[in-house]
Amino acid sequence: MAQLSGGVTPKTYTIDNFYGLNIAKVGDTQLVKGESGDLQNCYVTKDFDIQKAAGYLQLMTAVTNKSIQGMWYGNVGGTEYFLFAINGHIYQLDNGHWNNFVGTETWSDVTTDLGTLTDAKTQFFGFGGNVYMINGTEYKYWNGTTFGDVAGYVPKIYIGTTPSTGTGTEFEGLNLLTGKKRLTYDADGTATYQLPEISIGSVDYVYVNGTLKTATTHYTVVLATGVLTFTSGNLPAVGLDNVEIYYTKGTGTRDTVLKNKYAFLFGTASDTRVFMYGNPASQNVRINSSLADGVPSAEYFTSTNIDAIGSSAYPITSMERQQSIMLVHKTNETYYSYYDSVDLDGVTTVTFPTPIINDSRGNIPIGQGQVLNNDPFTIDTQLIKWSPTQTKDERNMQDMGERIQKDLDLLTIANTLTIDKQNSSEMFISNGKKVWIYKYDLKYADNNGKTRYGAFSRLLYNDEPTCWLYLDGYLYFGTTTGKIMKISDAYLTYNGVAIESYWEMNMHDFGAEYLLKTLNKSWITLASQPSVYVSIQYITDKNAYSTPYEVTYDLITFNNVDFGNFTFYTNYNPQVFYLRLKAKKFKYLKLRIDNNSLTSTFAMLSLTLQTEYGSEAK
DSSP states (O other): OOOOGGGOOOEEEEEOOOOEEOOOSSSGGGSOTTEESEEESEEEOTTSOEEEOOEEEESSOOSSSSOEEEEEEEEETTEEEEEEEETTEEEEEOTTTTTSOOSOOOHHHHEEEEEEOOSSOOEEEEETTEEEEEOSSOEEEEOSSOEEEOOOOOOEEEEEEOTTTOOOEEOSOOOTTOSEEEEEEOOOSOSEEEOSOSSOSEEEEEEETTEEOOBTTTEEEETTTTEEEEOTTOOOOSOSSOEEEEEEOSOOOTHHHHTOOEEEEEOSSSOOEEEEEOOGGGTTEEEEEEEETTEEEEEEEEEEEEEEOSOTTSOEEEEEEETTEEEEEESSOEEEEOOEEEEETTEEEEEOOOOEEESSOOOOSTTOOEEETTEEEEESSSEEEEOSOSSOOGGGEEEOOGGGHHHHTTSOGGGOEEEEEGGGTEEEEEETTEEEEEEEEEEEEOTTSOEEEEEEEEEEOSSOEEEEEEETTEEEEEETTSOEEEEETTOOEETTEEOOEEEEOOOBOTTOTTEEEEEEEEEEEEOOOSEEEEEEEEEESSOSOOOOEEEEEEBOOOSSOOTTSOOOBOOOSOEEEEEOOOEEEESOEEEEEEEOOSSOBOEEEEEEEEEEEEEEOO
């Protein structure tokens, strides 16, 4: 290469890896090569390339201009279903429509109304073959056929009960969801059976040796005294636990369960317990379900499984599994919880203790903690990664969001939503129409050799997400206007609106900030795609944007081919383009790549700039 005056040769600057957004520095001259101080609607691929953001398309016409309050996909009764809540209804999306759709179907074409509930943020969770819905007002279920309120498991409060006294061995606690209860008696040949309570509401069922008996014919009841008497000729034979009586008194304390807004499944070997939180009247309280006659249940909550965690001034906001423990976050602190049991006189008592592990950091957006590669992540004022620990230590958390902290500082963090796109190792963070993608499986070294984990991208949607759903490798989101969107690389627009995407490299001095430079040659390598377009400009310390230089590339696909505007390339390999950009007498320079097209995209694999040195800057 020819040597110029002063013994300085031309300087070549090549970016082979693109590391995403970093707005943490004052001035972008301090960024790592490949980082960007400003990008929008572009994201980092697994190979450290920069690609235009995937578009999204509406599944069907909206029925109303109201928010989608929640979405869920899972197995109910052996069949997979896509469900969502809007406008006080739960709808089923029919016939795999989310996989094969054109976006023009009407609401009535593809949905089935399962039933009504309060129009509020709704969390779904599958348990025991049913799907459950909780929204802070109601607790509903659907089993594939029946939709309705969760009535609650009827607990067996006593076994071995003596007929004359109504006392026996305590077996199960009362269910907060219902005033119904049952007990078994050791029949002793007498006719009179005293219930444990008086002034009862009803006797609902009576079984003798497993056979249902009929009121009046087989027995009579005095509700005021709680006495059941078997009629002549129908006395139960002597036996152990061979008479079972179901009765009702009161309605339980259902609001203790129903006022919760969020649920989390946790157990030892499997998710055997339902934990609930988010009750505004008891914001630091967590409740959990019990085993119903030894079987996991989402319909059995007792007063002994209510825990107040920390101060009542600060709410529980998230729970995540970390190996065999549960992290419990509040807005200002973090606890860990684990399964523990004690056997006393043959009775096993299960508890979930909650020692504190951090008394200053936690989580703010309720229900939005994620587990990424087995590491819990939350957001308070920062994006926090939690390290495995069961000891109180301020070092058990690490700030992973420094590169986007200036953006986070502008947000109302409580309004933030998150979802883990597991197949591509990407955490989507949304707030309003703004979306950040944290690609958490990547890592690279900063200018000091320190490893940076993950890479950030920033998007600006045309619609505001209200909830997210990950399904079969795709993300779906509901909107404030009653739409459900599917995100896919196959879509080139935001539901018909052009995606305004751009990427800027960092300001670079080409190794000599004190010299004036001239840019004479530059090249860009783009992945081969059906229709590629980029507009390229440079910015220097002296100038604003230069005249754009455009690169286009179209492959033969014969899908909607317009032969009047076609280049007839058939090479599917990456393409290198020489850029006719000229810049003179600058100290710093960066390039900006734009694509605002409705019909094209781009994926940038590398960028090379060659400059020649001139005189010293004055």
